[in-house]
Amino acid sequence: MTRREAHAPERFVPVREGGLAGVRVLLGVSGGIAAYKGAELVRRLRDAGAEVRVVLTENAARFVTALTFQALSGHPVRTSLWDESAEAAMGHIELARWADEVVIAPASADLLARLAQGQADDLLTTLCLATAAPVSVAPAMNQQMWAHAATQANATLLRSRGVNVFGPASGGQACGEFGAGRLLEADEIVSLLQARRGPRELAGARVLVSAGPTYEDIDPVRFIGNRSSGRMGFAVAEAAARAGAEVVLVAGPVALATPVGVERIDVRSAREMHEAVLARAKSADVFIAAAAVGDFRPRDIAVHKLKKASRDSGLELSLVQNPDILADVAALEPRPFVVGFAAETEQVEAHARAKLERKRLDLIAANEVGAGLGFESADNALLLLWPDGREALERAGKVELACALVSRIAALRAARASA
Numbered sequence: 001m002t003r004r005e006a007h008a009p010e011r012f013v014p015v016r017e018g019g020l021a022g023v024r025v026l027l028g029v030s031g032g033i034a035a036y037k038g039a040e041l042v043r044r045l046r047d048a049g050a051e052v053r054v055v056l057t058e059n060a061a062r063f064v065t066a067l068t069f070q071a072l073s074g075h076p077v078r079t080s081l082w083d084e085s086a087e088a089a090m091g092h093i094e095l096a097r098w099a100d101e102v103v104i105a106p107a108s109a110d111l112l113a114r115l116a117q118g119q120a121d122d123l124l125t126t127l128c129l130a131t132a133a134p135v136s137v138a139p140a141m142n143q144q145m146w147a148h149a150a151t152q153a154n155a156t157l158l159r160s161r162g163v164n165v166f167g168p169a170s171g172g173q174a175c176g177e178f179g180a181g182r183l184l185e186a187d188e189i190v191s192l193l194q195a196r197r198g199p200r201e202l203a204g205a206r207v208l209v210s211a212g213p214t215y216e217d218i219d220p221v222r223f224i225g226n227r228s229s230g231r232m233g234f235a236v237a238e239a240a241a242r243a244g245a246e247v248v249l250v251a252g253p254v255a256l257a258t259p260v261g262v263e264r265i266d267v268r269s270a271r272e273m274h275e276a277v278l279a280r281a282k283s284a285d286v287f288i289a290a291a292a293v294g295d296f297r298p299r300d301i302a303v304h305k306l307k308k309a310s311r312d313s314g315l316e317l318s319l320v321q322n323p324d325i326l327a328d329v330a331a332l333e334p335r336p337f338v339v340g341f342a343a344e345t346e347q348v349e350a351h352a353r354a355k356l357e358r359k360r361l362d363l364i365a366a367n368e369v370g371a372g373l374g375f376e377s378a379d380n381a382l383l384l385l386w387p388d389g390r391e392a393l394e395r396a397g398k399v400e401l402a403c404a405l406v407s408r409i410a411a412l413r414a415a416r417a418s419a
């Protein structure tokens with residue numbers, strides 16, 4: 001296997017001169033023999049036009065000197081949270097805000113573990129928590145350490161939180177072994193960073209997303225709800241915002257943080273969600289219905305808590321149908337690009353395609369629920385169907401899937417615009 005083949009899924013584009021012009025890159029270097037390659041990376045980043053500031057971990061400083069990085073970056077290098085003079089010049093929070101991109105190269109197994117844990121036990125991990133900038137890591141370690149289930153789980157968790165994992169490459173290692181764990185070349189890292197920042201797929205588009213469950217009140221203390229966690233819809237909102245869209249998220253009752261840059265409207269019932277979505281749908285370019293909307297609601301909401309009439313009396317609830325938000329948006333004229341979700345327990349593709357046609361959708365994202373997938377899990381797998389195509393997205397973190405969904409939406413809209 002050649003080194004190129006080992007990381008074939010990543011597409012390298014030639015480093016563009018000035019491709020990172022004016023971009024403020026905070027380069028973190030962690031402790032490992034590949035730390036010396038960080039010096040070359042500073043050069044390549046600056047050649048591409050970036051402004052670079054460097055943070056070394058305490059262990060990195062055992063392999064390389066701060067002076068080297070100071071000379072190459074043209075700025076003082078930080079190594080500790082507890083450096084009073086450096087904190088007085090540019091405090092760690094200011095530094096976290098200063099960055100447009102945080103890149104950690106090399107990222108050791110220990111650093112990945114600490115990031116995955118959300119630790120803030122040194123300057124670099126603290127900066128990673130304190131920054132709103134995208135974080136990219138280029139792992140470098142012994143191939144056994146990279147292959148270890150703990151490291152793989154950490155990398156998967158970081159990816160699911162939106163951290164870009166660049167590489168590692170395969171090849172001969174400093175320890176004499178051969179395998180995956182080599183730091184990517186400096187040019188490759190710069191190229192990946194450039195590609196990631198490249199033209200954003202949904203720049204300027206107005207995207208409306210519905211997410212989470214709905215609660216249909218029975219009386220002041222009881223409701224009919226469902227198990228939707230809202231995570232898929234929140235991931236979709238986050239992915240659309242990252243792709244440059246202006247995002248409004250209409251959320252049912254969930255305990256999730258609002259993604260950065262997203263406007264959130266909280267609702268409770270299907271009718272409230274219907275009203276909030278329909279008020280905004282005409283001015284949206286894309287509507288993505290990721291909510292698990294309750295199909296029925298009690299005909300009347302009891303003003304007082306319902307009491308048991310006698311020891312063995314039952315209770316009959318009379319239910320009426322809720323409006324179908326997705327179908328109502330799809331019926332608008334003009335209408336946005338309409339994306340639905342379909343949670344199915346069997347014959348996923350057949351049922352989802354029927355739903356795509358019945359609701360006149362532009363795209364449907366179908367998933368099988370049950371067996372550890374879907375509603376309550378962090379992972380999911382999606383089958384994307386549109387009138388003349390399909391794409392199966394393998395099981396992955398919801399943020400990764402959401403990014404793939406957003407790319408497909410962007411591609412279908414672009415194809416329609418040029419048709």
Ligand code: CTP
Binds near residue numbers: 270289292324339343
């Ligand atoms: N949906 C909606 N409003 C509703 C019901 C569903 O907007 N009142 C949307 C969901 O957000 C999802 C899609 O419709 O994007 C599919 O929902 P689902 O419940 O799977 O489909 P139904 O139309 O209810 O079909 P069925 O119950 O027959 O599976």
